[in-house]
Amino acid sequence: MSQHPNAVLALMSNDVLARMQPHLDVVPLESGAVLGEPFRRIPHAYFPHSAMNRVTVQIRGEASGISLAQFAALMLEISELRKGVIRFEQYLFAQAQQTGACNAHHTVSQKLCKWLLRMHDLTGPVLPLTQEFIAYMIGVRRTSVSDAAKTLQADGLIDYHRGTIRVLNKTKMESQACECADDLRNQYRDAMLAEEVA
Template sequence: MTYQNQILARLTDNERGRIQPHLSIVRLERGERLSEPQSKISKVYFPHSGVFSFVVELPGGGAVETAIVGNDGVFGAAQALNDQVSLNSVLVQMSGEASVIDLYRLRDLALELPGLRKALTGYEVFLFGQAQQTGACNAVHRVRERICKWLARMQDIAGDELPLTQEFLAQMMGVRRTSVGEVAQTLQRDGMLEYSRGTIRIKDGKKLRDNACDCYADVAGHYKVIIGDDPLET
């Protein structure tokens, strides 16, 4: 079987042969919750399409996104390896398909297969780094740069057409809806994107990345150093 998830695609034929019988493909719809804060989870998800958002929900209301996972990653690896609870809400931001495995089955396989264990722990290191970068980015960079970074990252893992509203984007980034609207207008005027009916279409990804803050390149660099090149492009 050919996997569209980069973590699974990195495994050797032997490792894939061991894990494949325990995987099932599920369809996940936008808005589904995969975990709640301080909760135990029972399954681990390897997205093939779609996007997951790690979200910190604030006591006074509102929420801020700290990391996103697409077909480059996995959700639930840390819990499988260390029997820990999920600290964040994890939501399906964009609908798609994922390979799913029982958490305890994956733990057993990771103990037996060093390559699988390395892939899972490596991605968790990257995910932690992504969350740290997001915190620093939210503190010091301008809204325009942050939006360009976020959209460029989304293009990398989800393609050119993103079914996202400006209101949702503002909530995930912790900024005012009017600020997102103003930036979206300038990006559309400059030919980087097109926005209509709750859908953002990326028109010029290179220009978008050129206008993003340094965090975009930093996160991409972290992934390449820790995980490696995309095996789906080779």
Template sequence: MPHKKNFLLNQLSPDLLSRIALSLVVGPLPQGEVLAETHARINKVYFPHSGIISCVVETVGGGAIETGMIGNDGVFGAAQALDDKVSLNHVVMQVPGEASVIASDQLREIADETPAFRGLLLKYEQFFLAQVQQTAACNALHSVQARTCKWLLRMHDLAGAEIPLTQEFLAQMMGVRRTSVTEVAGELQKAGMIVYSRGHIRILDLDMIQQRACECAGDIRSHYRRVFQSNEAGE
């Protein structure tokens, strides 16, 4: 069953997954597709199989900073669907992929009738809040190079070693100037840790990147394991 490519859906019992699968549709999510606008109502819930969803806080002056990533370890839109709320962020596909998609009303109906499913969704929301808090602390305390390496580790966890990414986008996601990202990317490439060209990054030496990263990548993995009591994600 293709839905099992998502970690959360894969945790469900076969009977429950079969029931939910009747309302799920698998579809592509191209890079740059906007899944939600700030303060807009959420009509669909996405369980990614691949790719990365980026949650971004936008400022009045046109700036933006990423607060969290969602990959095949999670879900976007479930918490909003459960409480009939709107999105607090601009949400966009950072890396293309595909997902199992369900209408918000259908998800809320199933979750109301199935405590085990509702509990799983709330567990992920607990983890995502921890990720957002960790990101806020990281942005305030750590150097651009340490944050870049942390960011690359998280990207690797979710998307592998080949990452379609421009320096402009990375700078925006990290809330820094492009010149800062260009300098750091050049240092990492010179050290043989990455290769960057034409909007594409390939990770060459994950161990070296981990050595230069701040502790936040490991903390995010730890948060996930603690919430789900599992070693499957983030390893």
């Protein structure tokens, strides 16, 4: 395993990372930047260091970027990289299934705690997030997020001021989050950290 700041690339051997490094550029990702659009070919693959992104950057930070053509060529050449990408795709599929089940069965407060913990793990305790954006991400109304955030703040778990949330008590938040947070960590561990069976 390497010391790369991206979780997927950190799982690659130093040899694989050395082969990729000449093609990787560290790029800033600003909140709201669009990395890809439906039905259009994306020009680059991004490996976030501190940003949170899907198709649109959600929390600004940095990423290692590589042209999609070069990335595809390296995946054909390097089986370890190809297997790592496939494992990550399997994790994303499991995450989507888990999120669907979570949205159907857990309270807004539980989902909010789960989601804030995930963001905390990815970017740290200070989260530049609006209630509207959080509501979109966890599939509820903004007023529901507002009510849940007020309760979390009153209980000393977060400090919330317009557009910024600071996680104050991660341990207590973990106890109030739905079990999906642990399930997602376990799914990540199983998909990304499992030893390959010979």
